[in-house]
Amino acid sequence: MTVETASNTSYGNTASGSSFYAAMRILPQEQREAMFQIYSFCRQVDDIADSDGPREARLAALQQWRDDIEALYQGQAPPRLRDYAASVKEFGLERNDFLAIIDGMEMDVPQDIRAPELATLDLYCDRVASAVGRLSVRVFGLPREDGILLAHHLGRALQLTNILRDIDEDAAIGRLYLPREGLWEAGITSTDPLKVASEPALPKVCAPLVARAREHFEKADEIMRRNPRRLVRAPRIMSKYYRAILQLLVERGFANPRKAVRLNKMARIAILLRYAFI
Structure with a gap:
């Protein structure tokens, strides 16, 4: 439901990029093309947010994307969105979800996110992950109510896994x-990213996020089990990839020193074979 990055949204790193690519390749052509358009949009706005350019220039570039989305929905798509018009019409993709993704990317631009309150973190997850999911489930063809619920839970599960995986890179x-309330409960008063990353109490901050991610994975599984398998093959593959990454993180632990965690090629192939073809 998200599409991965080195920055904590979900749109760039090779391992996750490959999991997205593998999951989407199993879709019929029209759905596949729509999903890669969504991915391309996410990647482009994410690249703006993560660039090292002046913050004012990045804000202006994101605003141009908003203007372009508005033009798309008014029947005047700019060149870079011209191919999207058919997918928007075919799958009923909603303008507000595209705009929410831009809003989420923008949360990192005026100033870097540092120890957000839980409510702000949840809003961030909704915008950069669950909004992507809401677009995706329309393409997959899920019933509206279950689709929105799946996007809510699976998007948050994937994004929390990203956050836990990318602490040092971020x-x-x-x-x-990491949420401010969790830092306080662990006795950490600093919000300096490097200092927090080296704190001995960091595992205490991460444990509730692991539990929260697992709860979202479980609720997403419940939704997928009650829907036809053909409609949930792609999100199920993404779920299994990320759930395996979360388990590897738990097994590794969150105390320093932390080695990077990746799902190896054979594990990825096994998930793909099991949930795409068997």
């Missing part, structure tokens, strides 16, 4: 997505 670029 700290290196001045970002800290």
Whole structure:
């Protein structure tokens, strides 16, 4: 439901990019093309948010994307969105979900996110992950109510897994997505990303996020079980990939030093074979 990055949204790193690619390749052509359009949109706005350009220039570039989305829905698609018109019509993709994704990317631009309150973190997850899911489930063809619920839970599960996986990478670029309340409960008063990443109490901050991610995975599984398998093959593959990553993180632990966690090629192939073809 999200599409992965090195920055904590979900649109760039090779391992996750490949999981998205594999999951979407099993779709029929029209659905596949629509999903890659969604991915391309997410990747482009994410690249703006993560660039090292002046913040004012990044804000202006994101605003141009908003203007372009508005033009698309008014029947005057700019060149970079011209191919999207057919997918918007075919699958009923909603303008507000595209705009929510831009809003989510923008949350990192005026200043880097550092120890957001839980409510702000949940809003961030909704915008950069669950909004992508809401577009995706329309393409997959899920019933509206279950589709929205699946996007809510699976999007948050994937994004929380990203956050837990990328603590050190995010700290290196001045970002800290761990919630402020969790830091306080663990006795951590600093919001400096590098200092927090080196705190001995960091595992206490991560444990509730692991539990929250698992709860979202479970609720997403309940929704997928009650829908036809052909409609949930792609989100199920993404879920299994990320759930395996979460388990690897738990097995590794969150104390320093932390080695990078990746799902190996054979594990990815096994998930693909089991949930795409068997």
